[in-house]
Amino acid sequence: MTRPIILDLTPDAQGMATLFAAVQAPDHVRPVLVLFSGAAAQVATAITQARDLLRQCGVAGVEVHAGSPGALVATHAPAPVAQGAEGLGAQYLVEAIRACPPDSVTLCCSGPLTTLALALIQAPDVRTHLHGVIVSGGALFSPGDATAVAERNIAADPEAAATVLAMGVPVTLIPLDCTARLNADAVWMEGLAPMGVMPASVAGHVHALLAAARTGGARGSGVDISLRAAAPLLALLSPGIFCGHLAHVDVECHGTFTRGMTVARHIGMGGVQPNALVLERMSVEAGRGVLRELLLAGQGAEA
Template sequence: MSRFRVIIDADPGVDDAAAILMALASPEIDVLGLSIVAGNVPLQDTLTNACKIVGVSGRNDVSIHAGAAGPLVRDQVFGRYARIGSFSDELVPHSSMVPAEEHAVRFIVRLAREAAEAGDLITICAIGPMTNIALALVQHPDVARGIGQIVSMGGAFTALGHRTPWAEFNVLADPHAAEIVYRSGVPIVVMPLDLTFQALFTAEHFKSFGDCGAAAGCALCNLFSTFDRSDVARFGRPGGPIHDAMTIAWLIRPELFASRKATVGTQVAGLTMGYTYADFHRMLDRPPNATVVTNVDEAGFINLLIERISLYGSAVPDSKRCEA
């Protein structure tokens, strides 16, 4: 079995929690560390949440690195639940983990250079604003040689936005960083809202996370049960997406997905700042720069995420099952 050596660049965030816990439970993924950015909430809160998520997984060997506290150029915007700040101890237990001293950008640069020298390239799963990654690529262009691919959750094409009518949040929060990454020449996989809206999780699925009996599963059950993600008016049925976990699922089970090559870019100024476009038909005089994931096997993805979270509780007796 081949393993992906992965840096998870995140702004935890409820979806980020699911992606991180999924990756840490998966033998196909060697999580080299987390590079944390402000996004859903301010940096101090994303750091606290990252420490809690890794702590609840039991993987105290995974380092957490503080990165950019704001976007490259634009005024800062936060996510829908920014007022909540960090996860309460009732939702996710307190962790004694603390961030490493090494800055997230320096961490990315160091590991990418080591990977290039060894000929064993790393993958970056970008599930927040891409500020850290853009800073690494701009300040140290040679690091691109050590990055095999960037698997990103971001953008919205026909689905339009969920933070503004035209923009997905991760791109909206730092469109200049997204455009730098898209134009970097590093192979990039784009997972837009058009894709993530295809797989909807219901209360029964959240209960399945808690049924594993482990602290990690109970934390996910608590988070998704507290922060309602359903939107019947938009989706046409009950349930809501878990966007970020698709990046991990794509690495583990690519057969669950379909994709197309396209030229992807971002509007970096004006009223529609953060709008992303995908040219599938070579209408622009630019070669494709991305693999856009277009479709997912909904049941396969949902079952895979539940299966991986259940691994945390494989040795927990039934008497310790969580209540949803």
Template structure:
């Protein structure tokens, strides 16, 4: 896999899900500017890899700005560093000496037809990679995108979703390019229509801590003083709880309830197991000029444009099954990394062949 993230609270859970999954071999992690600036994203990725005692995985710094507009970040949603209240140790690892776009291209060329790409942030890095290597839609085995909103309100404007809003030009370039992909390699798009049904609640954090054998029992409540910190003995559980609490508080502040939408972990789960998602083919384009609708993703479900489908949009799933998997995988992973007694064991993650050489800070 190549994972392109703008880490991010829910991106963090996506990374943990993948690191906890034995079938996931992460060859590279691209840091894209979005929730926070790209350098902070890279630092967050490196810090999570340290916390998870992962083997060497290439982390490549992406573009600092979108293709055509100034960068907009969202620290109000994800916290000053993008990790909510979590305070991860400064990483000992370093960032790659090649850009995220260069990494996308090099890895896809080295492993033609084998790599699943996962994008949970703006598509800037992938668009730049496509400019270098237009054959990427045929070189990748599949692409999974978290982004867009179709038959659903936006979460940034009335019609558009955050990732596309940050860099709509890159989203259009990607969807246009993947019009050349064979039908079995069309991007799978996890849009707000489905990801806003993936609702995490305090009970899920309690179950995760219990599965990890962390102590004391993890109790997160909307009655807690804002900014309350976890006392969990397990570092993974503690950092996740502190990050997600911030997300709970954000959603409550916008009258959505004391919950958190787990957009990105769901996309990661679909990348590993497409059977989690029911999809429907469509032709997707991105509006770039509308005064009220710029950055809106538009789906032609029935062929009115006379163009072949270029995406498989997720239209259904089983949120309970997803959370069962998330809790089991990340909980067991956290327990194996930091067992209540005895020496910590190695993570399931597979090493990549390219060793990073340059620090992003």
């Protein structure tokens, strides 16, 4: 069965690589909508790149839009809104979910959950169309990457994450504990060298984006970059390389030092009911291997 998927991506090289990988598995997944959320300039660039990528790969009918800008609760000055994205991200998401049959579509979210939270608030009926929501976010036992205790995607909009977890949708959470070592190191990039043989191709462009991200500008050359953006897609395509457990995940929305912190309570004690499948471990080498093979499969992807 080919499952319809919606990709809510970060507007960076890793997000573009995830999109490119997703279109290489047509027997398993079929993208129906792509969203990008982040800084306006980066989102605008990513949208242009993604539309061109899909066109060159011969994938028709997939809309690409900006996700909802900002957070549900503004804690500082509003971020600039990407052109054409004036609050429409959630509307595009609702329309795409409703267009899919009940219990069919999976959302792969590698950024903040603002757009999904707004869609669920505005149109609770879309829950019946969702087969699952796979989220790269949270930090349970490892340090956070936004604060000492909070992972950046959850910290960017804790209220949105709490809303999604409270809406009764089937959530799979992939925290930092699981993906901390899922990186693009020098050895992995060397395995992608065939992608760069034809720089003008879509594969060559994706390879160049990843290589530039690893160069890191002022950070120095050859810096490993996280591949966490691809973790939700990997969990959907290769669930056997992950292991986890059902839990009730809470999000701290108020603490001065703990805002954005995620806490997982095991079920079976005190009437605790699960609201997520938490993936606590993965075979990093297997995951990087799956992603590498998908990317290499796209070398001749141009239509």
